[in-house]
Amino acid sequence: MKTKVILSILFFSSTVLSGYKFETILDDLDDAWSIVFLSEDKVLYTEMPGKLKIASLSDKTITNINNVPSVQYGGQGGLSEVVLDPDFKSNNMIYFSYSAKDKNGKSTLFLSSAELRENSLINTKVLFEAKAPRRSPVHLAAKIAFLKDGTILLASGDGFDHREQAQTLDNHFGKIIRINKDGSVPSDNPFINTKNALPEIYSYGHRNMQGLVVTSSGDIYEHEHGPRGGDEMNFVEPALNYGWPAITYGIDYSGAVISPFTEKEGMEQPLLHWTPSIAPSDMIYYEGSVYPELKNSFLVTALVSKDVKKVTFKDKVDNQESLFSELDIRLRNIQASPNGIIYLLTDGPKGKLIKVLPSE
Amino acid sequence: MNIAKYPFAILSAALFTVMLITPISSISNLIWLASADMPVGFITWIEVILFDFQRLGIALYAVVIIGFGIAFSVAGLISRYSSYSGKYLFAVAGAVAIGMALFLMVELLFLTYLLGGDRSIIGKILHCVAGFLGGYFFYSLVSVERSYTFIIRFLGVLYAYLILGSLLEWIFTPVNAAANFGFVLNDLSSAAQNALLRDFTSFFLAIFLFAIIGVVTLNPAWFFSASIIFIGAAIFNLVAIYIHGTEYNQIFITEFILGGWPAILGLIIILKKDKTKK
Numbered sequence: 343m344k345t346k347v348i349l350s351i352l353f354f355s356s357t358v359l360s361g362y363k364f365e366t367i368l369d370d371l372d373d374a375w376s377i378v379f380l381s382e383d384k385v386l387y388t389e390m391p392g393k394l395k396i397a398s399l400s401d402k403t404i405t406n407i408n409n410v411p412s413v414q415y416g417g418q419g420g421l422s423e424v425v426l427d428p429d430f431k432s433n434n435m436i437y438f439s440y441s442a443k444d445k446n447g448k449s450t451l452f453l454s455s456a457e458l459r460e461n462s463l464i465n466t467k468v469l470f471e472a473k474a475p476r477r478s479p480v481h482l483a484a485k486i487a488f489l490k491d492g493t494i495l496l497a498s499g500d501g502f503d504h505r506e507q508a509q510t511l512d513n514h515f516g517k518i519i520r521i522n523k524d525g526s527v528p529s530d531n532p533f534i535n536t537k538n539a540l541p542e543i544y545s546y547g548h549r550n551m552q553g554l555v556v557t558s559s560g561d562i563y564e565h566e567h568g569p570r571g572g573d574e575m576n577f578v579e580p581a582l583n584y585g586w587p588a589i590t591y592g593i594d595y596s597g598a599v600i601s602p603f604t605e606k607e608g609m610e611q612p613l614l615h616w617t618p619s620i621a622p623s624d625m626i627y628y629e630g631s632v633y634p635e636l637k638n639s640f641l642v643t644a645l646v647s648k649d650v651k652k653v654t655f656k657d658k659v660d661n662q663e664s665l666f667s668e669l670d671i672r673l674r675n676i677q678a679s680p681n682g683i684i685y686l687l688t689d690g691p692k693g694k695l696i697k698v699l700p701s702e
Numbered sequence: 703m704n705i706a707k708y709p710f711a712i713l714s715a716a717l718f719t720v721m722l723i724t725p726i727s728s729i730s731n732l733i734w735l736a737s738a739d740m741p742v743g744f745i746t747w748i749e750v751i752l753f754d755f756q757r758l759g760i761a762l763y764a765v766v767i768i769g770f771g772i773a774f775s776v777a778g779l780i781s782r783y784s785s786y787s788g789k790y791l792f793a794v795a796g797a798v799a800i801g802m803a804l805f806l807m808v809e810l811l812f813l814t815y816l817l818g819g820d821r822s823i824i825g826k827i828l829h830c831v832a833g834f835l836g837g838y839f840f841y842s843l844v845s846v847e848r849s850y851t852f853i854i855r856f857l858g859v860l861y862a863y864l865i866l867g868s869l870l871e872w873i874f875t876p877v878n879a880a881a882n883f884g885f886v887l888n889d890l891s892s893a894a895q896n897a898l899l900r901d902f903t904s905f906f907l908a909i910f911l912f913a914i915i916g917v918v919t920l921n922p923a924w925f926f927s928a929s930i931i932f933i934g935a936a937i938f939n940l941v942a943i944y945i946h947g948t949e950y951n952q953i954f955i956t957e958f959i960l961g962g963w964p965a966i967l968g969l970i971i972i973l974k975k976d977k978t979k980k
Contacts, residue, residue, distance in 0.1 A: 417812045478813035502814045503821060506734050588738050596816050597757030598727055599750045602874070603740055 390420030419479020448475030553625030630682020719836030796837020932961030
């Protein structure tokens, strides 16, 4: 998989795999951003204004979680990703990312941990505050994933106005961060002994990462929004520079050139890039058995193309297919339940949680 | 002509100002790229500045037109009902219009800076200076009587400006240019790629140059030359569809429009010359 092959995908086939049924399980969700399964029946999910809730999928009851820290809601910020500790069953620990103001009144990204006990958060602790202050909460990324060694990866976006800082190591703009569960820095982080580099940095040169996956084999994949064009999917390795904004396949929203360069020695090429943009919003690596045709493939939700891209790799990008486009709705998040059933979270106010079932 | 003079002067001054503004973002970006050890050479400078002038410029053009429309109207009223008047009043109005436009773009777009060149103090100052010069240019256009050729020239420049985008794409980023035409360049054979690259580039270069020479000389033959190329493309597009059986491609509508535009300019020149002779 380490063979980096670029595939410039200018036009996607509109192939739609038929044979799926959709069932709306929850609706009226208020800007829901992230879901995680506590059991086959219960999901924990975030709403950007700062609500953390548990929903029962069978009786559709919703319970508010108390003691959630206040967040800065607005722009692209708010309560974002929530994940469970790999040992959640024994320690009830959860981890969540959010935007809030730092001590100087600037917006930045936070990662906290807490115990989830009787519908309340207790022993909440801020594990990480990004040194990435910005005027407004945009381009935060905020995705969280656990590595197999139990350390945490956190995607910290480029802050839009601070894109050039993704190329320097003295800040957390446009970086993937790696920390321990107690917030300390792992001793084997790649830049821990690099002068003027922040020790939490794992990789750099990223933009606004919205998908972060660690496969069962321990490989790390992320995808990130490009500007106009140049959405990327990358294979992440420590210490590597993914190039933003010095190399990119996109142009600025204004039409301006960000960089006329698409490659440079010492900067990684994406596994693939989506031009024009699909606005990838989340990603899982599906290893369940409910949908055999999706097994061992990446499923990428998209806001603009309003579908799920099934992406499979061998030595190169060998297949992409568009799934669920009949829903024709902006998709924010995708998760597989413990039994392998796929659930889709739609974007924005009045959001829905949609269960995807094989038709047979 | 007196009535038409003012809107066309605003459109011209706005285009002139956009021409001054866009390099501010381009250059600030190029300086950063060079500082990041990217191989920024002369061709890169040309490529980025021209692309930004065309693509970023089109986005900014509407903003500047609105800003100037309001600012120059207010300046006109002040000039009429006070002792303040003259070129510097309009120049200051232009600077204020650009400054206010930059401020509102940030405040209304999630407090983010859409223009790279607006992120520094010196960038902001340079933008306002461009607005100042734009206002000065506006005053110089309206302060003397203008003939119909002023409008012809403006419309010819605007036409060339629009064509410039396609020309730059075919020169610098032909893969993207091909994608805009609905095909993947790299899927074609080498010979086909070569043929398309040279033909398309020549096509847009010729039309761009004919339009510019037409603007300079006001000789209608140049405008008709540009027109013949585009209308020819439209006609042979239909031939390709209905005689050679290619897929329907509605771009012929755009081709007829872009062919008709310079033809009308050429016809106006001829008609006006005839009137003058009589």
